Amino acid sequence: xxxxxxxxxxxxxxEGDSTNFTCSFPxxxxxxxxxxxxxxxKSPEALFVMTLNGDEKKKGRISATLNTKEGYSYLYIKGSxxxxxxxxxxxxxxxxxxxxxxxKGTKLTVNP
Amino acid sequence: xxxxxQSPRHEVTEMGQEVTLRCKPISGHNSLFWYRQTxxxxxxxxxxxxxxxxxxDSGMPEDRFSAKMPNASFSTLKIQPSEPRDSAVYxxxxxxxxxxxxxxQFFGPGTRLTVL
Numbered sequence: 001x002x003x004x005x006x007x008x009x010x011x012x013x014x015e016g017d018s019t020n021f022t023c024s025f026p027x028x029x030x031x032x033x034x035x036x037x038x039x040x041x042k043s044p045e046a047l048f049v050m051t052l053n054g055d056e057k058k059k060g061r062i063s064a065t066l067n068t069k070e071g072y073s074y075l076y077i078k079g080s081x082x083x084x085x086x087x088x089x090x091x092x093x094x095x096x097x098x099x100x101x102x103x104k105g106t107k108l109t110v111n112p
Numbered sequence: 113x114x115x116x117x118q119s120p121r122h123e124v125t126e127m128g129q130e131v132t133l134r135c136k137p138i139s140g141h142n143s144l145f146w147y148r149q150t151x152x153x154x155x156x157x158x159x160x161x162x163x164x165x166x167x168x169d170s171g172m173p174e175d176r177f178s179a180k181m182p183n184a185s186f187s188t189l190k191i192q193p194s195e196p197r198d199s200a201v202y203x204x205x206x207x208x209x210x211x212x213x214x215x216x217q218f219f220g221p222g223t224r225l226t227v228l
Contacts, residue, residue: 032214043203043219044155051214089155098143098209099168100217102155 002026004092006103013080014111020076021106023090027071031096035064035075036089038105044089047075080110114138116220118204124226130192133223136185137206145217146179146189149201161187162209194227201225 005024013019025033032051036044048057053068061078077084087107091100117136125131137144145160159169161181169179176195181187191198201222207215 034214034216043221045219046216049214049216093214097168098145098160098162098207098215099157100145101157104154 004103010107025092030068034091038087118220128193133189135204141206145205147203
């Protein structure tokens with residue numbers, strides 16, 4: 001069974017703090033790694049799809065890095081704002097198919 | 113674009129009743145996914161279709177669950193008979209599958225199902 005682990009499970013930071021969290025995935029037969037942002041009472045929205053080892057993607061204050069050899073990805077948020085409060089999910093395509101296996105997510109709360 | 117449309121948004125039913133959830137994918141997308149979100153298991157894929165054909169239904173929990181995609185713009189997920197443990201949020205997502213490429217999935221707003 002493919003295992004996608006995220007840590008920490010939850011995180012509370014103050015407005016203005018920078019933060020990061022981790023997604024671990026199987027390092028063999030890597031195909032892609034997806035990051036999604038899921039606000040409460042809404043649906044998940046894609047942030048990044050990462051495919052290359054050493055890849056770094058950025059969207060505003062949010063960036064992600066990828067290490068396929070050791071099987072991890074980091075998501076960074078610089079200068080957190082209350083509107084960044086959400087659950088951040090990573091997902092790994094099983095067998096290179098369209099079937100995404102999601103981690104349990106990191107729930108971020110940014111206090112004003 | 114209207115995005116992925118799901119109906120109903122909320123469904124409350126009694127144990128033993130049939131439940132039908134509906135999904136309209138984004139126009140032009142050729143893959144459609146049904147997910148279930150629970151506290152215990154997180155977001156898990158139930159079944160997905162490509163070009164209206166079921167590709168992987170290994171996540172469907174049991175025979176009480178069935179899904180169809182009669183055409184490119186409509187899919188249903190049916191539970192018959194429903195049980196209290198089916199209570200969850202069910203999401204539909206769609207994507208445009210490009211050969212050899214990882215594809216971003218676009219999620220609908222979800223249907224919150226409560227089985228009493």
